[in-house]
Amino acid sequence: xxxxxxxxxxxxxxxxxxxxxxxxxxxxxxxxxxxxxxxxxxxxxxxxxxxxxxxxxxxxxxxxxxxxxxxxxxxxxxxxxxxxxxxxxxxxxxxxxxxxxxxxxxxxxxxxxxxxxxxxxxxxxxxxxxxxxxxxxxxxxxxxxxxxxxxxxxxxxxxxxxxxxxxxxxxxxxxxxxxxxxxxxxxxxxxxxxxxxxxxxxxxxxxxx
Amino acid sequence: xxxxxxxxxxxxxxxxxxxxxxxxxxxxxxxxxxxxxxxxxxxxxxxxxxxxxxxxxxxxxxxxxxxxxxxxxxxxxxxxxxxxxxxxxxxxxxxxxxxxxxxx
Numbered sequence: 001x002x003x004x005x006x007x008x009x010x011x012x013x014x015x016x017x018x019x020x021x022x023x024x025x026x027x028x029x030x031x032x033x034x035x036x037x038x039x040x041x042x043x044x045x046x047x048x049x050x051x052x053x054x055x056x057x058x059x060x061x062x063x064x065x066x067x068x069x070x071x072x073x074x075x076x077x078x079x080x081x082x083x084x085x086x087x088x089x090x091x092x093x094x095x096x097x098x099x100x101x102x103x104x105x106x107x108x109x110x111x112x113x114x115x116x117x118x119x120x121x122x123x124x125x126x127x128x129x130x131x132x133x134x135x136x137x138x139x140x141x142x143x144x145x146x147x148x149x150x151x152x153x154x155x156x157x158x159x160x161x162x163x164x165x166x167x168x169x170x171x172x173x174x175x176x177x178x179x180x181x182x183x184x185x186x187x188x189x190x191x192x193x194x195x196x197x198x199x200x201x202x203x204x205x206x207x208x209x
Numbered sequence: 210x211x212x213x214x215x216x217x218x219x220x221x222x223x224x225x226x227x228x229x230x231x232x233x234x235x236x237x238x239x240x241x242x243x244x245x246x247x248x249x250x251x252x253x254x255x256x257x258x259x260x261x262x263x264x265x266x267x268x269x270x271x272x273x274x275x276x277x278x279x280x281x282x283x284x285x286x287x288x289x290x291x292x293x294x295x296x297x298x299x300x301x302x303x304x305x306x307x308x309x310x311x312x313x
Binding site: 003005006009010012013015016019020022023024106107 | 224227228234239247297301
């Protein structure tokens with residue numbers, strides 16, 4: 001009798017906890033989204049290196065000596081962002097179908113979008129300003145730092161493990177700001193390798209539970 | 210054990226009302242439709258329970274119009290948050306006492 005009662009209270013408490021989580025966090029984020037984004041970023045870094053550098057230097061300095069090349073690079077970066085966002089949105093819909101829930105732009109989703117894209121947008125515009133002004137050296141660290149901030153601020157509204165990816169990007173961005181000439185390497189590690197690694201870990205832990 | 214039972218809130222003994230309080234404590238405010246989908250309730254059911262909570266002073270509602278369609282938003286009051294917190298604490302203590310009593 002006593003046991004049945006406590007079991008019932010326990011199950012109520014568990015239900016309440018999931019309800020609180022589900023109502024305040026967006027949980028249809030797909031682990032394949034960071035994997036795909038990471039692969040796209042690695043491919044982009046490889047492509048840019050081939051186009052503007054050619055060799056396999058350990059410290060690839062991009063030959064950004066013409067106006068057209070700078071514009072092309074900004075264009076490619078914008079296309080990459082759009083591709084990653086499209087992939088994430090598409091994969092989230094698939095994830096929602098898998099979870100048997102519908103994607104609704106509810107309060108939790110809106111908060112996630114706002115808290116992620118506000119820092120990202122500010123950082124993006126700032127990087128373009130740096131780039132156009134000719135301060136190439138700091139662009140990659142600014143991108144990494146703002147991406148890290150966006151992840152940390154978004155992590156309160158989705159899986160909390162996202163914040164660890166944010167911390168990693170912030171540390172890498174700070175390290176990058178002290179090193180000169182390794183911009184593309186840092187960029188590829190942060191946006192490519194880190195996203196990829198996070199996605200794989202995310203996938204592994206999700207399948208275990 | 211009777212000691213803790215007095216902290217068990219009668220208003221929150223209903224699972225639905227406990228659920229409403231739970232989602233309202235982690236959200237600034239929620240509208241009728243979101244509450245209904247989250248808790249998987251019918252309109253009438255939700256109205257009854259929110260009214261009980263409003264009468265207890267645990268939540269407040271504000272009616273707004275989106276176009277011509279009324280949209281009621283609910284918010285937990287400070288008293289409601291405190292009651293929810295104490296109720297959960299009492300439930301936890303109940304479990305603790307029970308597990309200790311049965312030697313588990």
